[in-house]
Amino acid sequence: MDTPTSKKLDIIIPAFRGHSQNFLMVLDGISEEDALKRIEGKTNHIIWMAGNFLDMRYALGALLGIEEEFEFKDLFFQGKSLDESLEYPSLQQLKDAFHKISPLVYKKLLEVSDEELDKAFPMGMNIDFFPETVLNFIGMCIGREDYLCGQIGLMRRILGYEGLKYEFDKDLKY
Template sequence: MDTPTSKKLDIIIPAFRGHSQSFLLVLDGISEENALKRIEGRTNHIIWMAGNFLDMRYALGNVLGLNEEFEYKDFFFQGKALDESFTYPSLQQLKDEFHKISPLVYQKLLAATDEELEKAFPMGMNIDFFPENILNFVGMCIGREDYLCGQIGLMRRILGYEGMKYDFDKNLNY
């Protein structure tokens, strides 16, 4: 396993890599048609969930100093509500974006220093026990990715797919 510069990220590095695996595995086999289905008009569709996952990766990269911009940001930025009048990108386009941004963010996580992680990063939460800094933003992004993979996993089952397999790709190094 890669060793991060900051020991504060020892738990984040395996989580990030695990989420990379989960993201691809939970989307495995889902058709483009089913990726746009909603349940009783009340749920987000898988495309929106996958796009929001990527918006998190891009946000994390930007906070860590990357200047990459998510091509489909206008659909997903900061959890923007699903809009059925939009023509969303395909699942394949989102997977391509995933492979573009994920290795870059991973390298930034590995290189982040304690000083960088402790820098203030206002999120407007105003919660006593939650310092608004880059480290806690990283943690929030990881938590959101977990949540979204779980949501997509539930949608898999509702749409009649088998549950996600855990056949991790040992060659995926981000």
């Protein structure tokens, strides 16, 4: 495993890499048609969930100084609500964006210093037990990714796909 500059990220680095694997595995085999299905008009569709996952990756990238813009930001920024009147990207377009941003963010996570992680990062939460720092925002993004992979996994099962198989790609280094 790669060693981060900051020991504070010892738990984040494997989580980030695990989420990269989970994201690809949970989308594996999902058809473009099924990726746009909602359950009884109550759920978000898989495209929306995958787009929100990517919004987290791009937010992490921006936080760490990466100037890549998420092509579909207007559809997903900060968990923007699903709007069925809009045209959403394909799963393949989202996977391509994933492979573009993820290695860049991973590299930055390995390089970020304790000082940078300790910097204030106002989120407007105003919760006394949650310091609004760069490190805690990274943790929030990781948590959101985990949540979204779980939601997509549930949608897989509801749509009749096999459950997630944990067959990790040892060559995926981010």
